[in-house]
Amino acid sequence: MPFSEDDLRAALRRKEPSADFTAKVMARLGEQPAQKGRGMREMKEFSLLRWPVMLRWAVAGAVAAVFLLGLGLQQYQRRQQQARAEQARRQTILALQITAQKMDHVFHRASRTPVQSPANIKEQL
Amino acid sequence: MEGDREIQMATALRQAAHGDSQAFGELVRQHQTMVFSIACHFLRNRAQAEDVAQDVFLELYQRLAQIESPSHMTFWLRRVTINRCIDQTRRRKPDVALEDVAEPRAAATRGDPLLSEQLQRSVANLPERRRAVIILRYQEGLDLTEISKVLDMPLNTVKSTLQRSLLELRRKLTRKLGEVRYAIF
Numbered sequence: 593m594p595f596s597e598d599d600l601r602a603a604l605r606r607k608e609p610s611a612d613f614t615a616k617v618m619a620r621l622g623e624q625p626a627q628k629g630r631g632m633r634e635m636k637e638f639s640l641l642r643w644p645v646m647l648r649w650a651v652a653g654a655v656a657a658v659f660l661l662g663l664g665l666q667q668y669q670r671r672q673q674q675a676r677a678e679q680a681r682r683q684t685i686l687a688l689q690i691t692a693q694k695m696d697h698v699f700h701r702a703s704r705t706p707v708q709s710p711a712n713i714k715e716q717l
Numbered sequence: 718m719e720g721d722r723e724i725q726m727a728t729a730l731r732q733a734a735h736g737d738s739q740a741f742g743e744l745v746r747q748h749q750t751m752v753f754s755i756a757c758h759f760l761r762n763r764a765q766a767e768d769v770a771q772d773v774f775l776e777l778y779q780r781l782a783q784i785e786s787p788s789h790m791t792f793w794l795r796r797v798t799i800n801r802c803i804d805q806t807r808r809r810k811p812d813v814a815l816e817d818v819a820e821p822r823a824a825a826t827r828g829d830p831l832l833s834e835q836l837q838r839s840v841a842n843l844p845e846r847r848r849a850v851i852i853l854r855y856q857e858g859l860d861l862t863e864i865s866k867v868l869d870m871p872l873n874t875v876k877s878t879l880q881r882s883l884l885e886l887r888r889k890l891t892r893k894l895g896e897v898r899y900a901i902f
Contacts, residue, residue, distance in 0.1 A: 604754075608750055609750070613753065
């Protein structure tokens, strides 16, 4: 066996980077315009899980109230629409009834008038 | 002592996450040797290793909000360094070899320098995953379970990869040292 595990550990011992390594990293850090990390950190800080319990409940209550309000408004609008449709149906039926009565009246008047033959009409002329 | 360091790191991590650049500098100082060494043994090129290590720390800064603890940060740094080294290896061939660049702060060599040199060369020539396993095992001293987590590999795959890598290294070393002895004598 040409080498032991200790030989390998010795060969792969840690090496120091150049003395100004940290300075180089910090300099490159200064060159970066946007700090995605900070943005993400702020997002994390303002995430819902970090809010106080009362505030979380308040927000949940407000969301539920808005949802219920929306649901109620939708139901109200549907009822209003149904009432308007019913009223229109009644008005149509009434209009048809009035028309039927008028037609009846005309029909009776027409049936009571005697029918003149063409010869009588000629004599009258 | 270790507990104190952990607390200090946790404090620095929290402060850095709130935009304290000095605290981030401290995090860099504490972990730069680990990150640079992984990259250096993986790439066998100091200049590329420094670039990769700097990129890793810049990415860490961008993701500080996602780091939960100092141990998570160490885990994250090892994983990202290995991944970046693999990317670097695939992207371009090494332009300046490590042996051509003087080490500015080389520590005193323990053991056989010739053997160390050959081992470093042989490790650097292993396939990427095998190289990563060997570096995490013998540079970082991780156990097989930790290696499987860092590399996102099944434990049995890590075991077999490690065994195969050691066999390959022994085979190469036997051949190379044989050649050197032949050249000397």
